[in-house]
Amino acid sequence: MDPHQNEPRQHAKRDPPSGRKRTRLACDRCSTLRVRCDGQQPCRRCQEYQSTCHYTRSIGRRGRKPKSANRVQQPQQDREFDSSEADCDLEQSTPHPRPEQSATYDGQESPGLPTNNQDTVSTHYSSSHSSHHDAVSLDMQADSITAPSFDQLYHVAGIQPSYPLPEFDLAVHHGAESVHESSTRERPSTATQNLPSRACRYKCLEPIIPLVHGIIDAKLVCELFELYFVEPGGSLFKCSSPYVLAHVMRKESLLRADNPRTCTPALLVTMLWVSAQTAESSLFLLPGQKAIVCEELRKLMMGLIQGRDRDVWNRTTSGPLVRDLEYATAGDQNRSEYHVGSASAVSPPVPLVDDVLMFILVTIVSSGGDFKTDCLRWWNKALRLSHNMGLNREDSPENSFTQSETSLCTSQTTSCGCRSCEASRTGLTISEVREERRRAFWLIFCLDRHLALSFNAPLRILDDECQLYAPLSDEAWAALSTGRDPEDATLGSSSHSTMFGAPTRISGIGFFEYFLPLMTILGDVIQLHRQKSHPRFGNIRRPQVNGQEEEDDPATAMIEQVMVQCAQSITDLASAYQVDALDASAIPASQVRTPQCAISPQQSHGDHSRTSNSASHASSHRRHAQAQLVTAYSTFILHVLHVLLHGKWDAVSMLDNKDGWIPSVGFMKCASHAIAASDAMSRILACDPELSFMPYLFGIYLLHGSFILLLFADRMPQLGLNESVEKACEIIIRAHEVCVVTLSTEFQKRFRKVLRSTLYSVRSPATSNLEESKARRRALSLYRWNEGATGLAL
Known part of the structure; x- marks a missing residue:
């Protein structure tokens, strides 16, 4: 055994001269990533990636364990610790026990979380946070001793320590958290514990800083929180999250220093987890680091959601709601082994x-x-x-x-x-x-x-x-x-x-002003489509006129009239923002909703009036660019709604054409709107080349707007080449490729390949074969929209 293994870091430079000096002790980050560390405080890599450098991990000794340690070692696997056992172990293992570190129940403040000025808020959130710590299962390792570590005691007591924790698992199992400890740490000083709170720039985030301190530092917490409120089109390296569709809470209410809006810790961690999915931080440059952080945030989020989820509360025969901590399994034969929820004075969390x-x-x-x-x-x-x-x-x-x-x-x-x-x-x-x-x-x-x-x-x-x-x-x-x-x-x-x-008319450039009316119309189209597909109601919707079905029944005509009014509202919006004046030049996506754009450094040093005029001009330009995006996207989606109203939703059924739908008037309307949608798509690509305006929502409408073009391409060998159809298909293929780069989705990858393969078979008939056609059908058969199918839900 090396006697110098636990020497301080300052003695690590006593190695004999050689070509490369060996560092005896690496920092926690370099040790986790298995990279070389220079042993400094902070080390070179932590300085480069702007992360906190720690030397708090315990040093394990090589060789066989002494027999004395084996005698005190007891099998700890599958042992259940309740709060009273945790308090007993805490008294035996700590020289200065603290009574307030026992299990936190509803109605008591958690000492591990900063208190709020409002007593009701503190009581409510501490109770919801601690409710899922009532029963904790500590799955000890084989080489651990009887006395639990500080980290285990904190988890048993329902308190989150404010220092870096080892890797843990917050996956909820029957209402309890299973914590797996692989090593023990020395408890840092009080100054180290208070460091994360001082580094946090936003007061509303202080309750979750102790919770995430073992995962990300306070600086990255603030960065991810700011990223949640970034508007689309700000930068290609600081993009807005595609999963944040609209802001329900006011940014100013959350970020203000004086009396900010109080949020539940579960929501705050969820917001960080959402932002981390697509964040471009320097911490995520290392391979696999983003996946690790996202997974740890997900585990923490699931544990906090458990405390806010009312589905874990069940009504008893006597009336009150009680929380079920564990449930009996089908293999349990003895009724005494059933673990059911016990009634207590705790009430379920108030829904917010x-x-x-x-x-x-x-x-x-x-x-x-x-x-x-x-x-x-x-x-x-x-x-x-x-x-x-x-x-x-x-x-x-x-x-x-x-x-x-x-x-x-x-x-x-x-x-x-x-x-x-x-x-x-x-x-x-x-x-x-x-x-x-x-x-x-x-x-x-x-x-x-x-x-x-x-x-x-x-x-x-x-x-x-x-x-x-x-x-x-x-x-x-x-x-x-x-x-x-x-x-x-x-x-x-x-x-x-x-x-x-x-609403059914577009009134502005905000999310609810343009997307909500489109979704209202989509709901009408979905309702009518499902009624037409009904085995009994679908046969009575279209009356017979001269022995033939009338193409436009009253419901379809009514929806068409609503679409015409919506299209007129788009035209009015374009006129109000003078979008036509911007059609000649493409508006870069980086200038959309970017407050600091179009303001040069020379203007910032000018007089106040000149700066105000420049800011006003930049704001006006941003609104024009935003209006151009809104009108282009809304026009495209409205054309797709026309296709959904008159056409078939399932691509395979459309290609088979067993019911002879292609010669109908509805097919001609679908074809005209599909070509118009491709023209709107070219306009969208001109003003938003990255398709970063609404990447999460846009894919499904792009897919349904492409099915008609796929039908045209599939029929071109019989009807002959059509240049306009080929051009429209190329535009749609390019749009799918850009969408995959911005937000990767498998269904768009597969459909792009199907459409490209179809065009190849049309342009080079000699190279096409039956196997290629079968492969295209198999890819399309994965996503069906016929009766009983589930669409994208594979």
């Missing part, structure tokens, strides 16, 4: 908009991955929670409190779900709370239509259920003053008198 947004974000990221069916679990949770919270309707007049009633309710009821109590928990005004509820619901509404088309599923939210006002524009929402009276009429019925319910 934070929880709805948390489930929405997890749904979006899951649906954008390879395992798209995993999102249905979280999507159902978001739908149930929004329905239970009544997000689909405005508050009734009897729920409006006076000032005295508001203070009385807030002071006496901590689990109340009224607007005044919710405003007290979050630190917002009642008006802002109501607007957050509206935006959360309309985001679910848009996502419901989008997922219904993607997965060939029925609508989960019907239009007659939307008994609330449309959301504010993004500019009005961002500029909203937080110091207004709770009953301010600007957020009341006066400003929404003409926007009650789901």
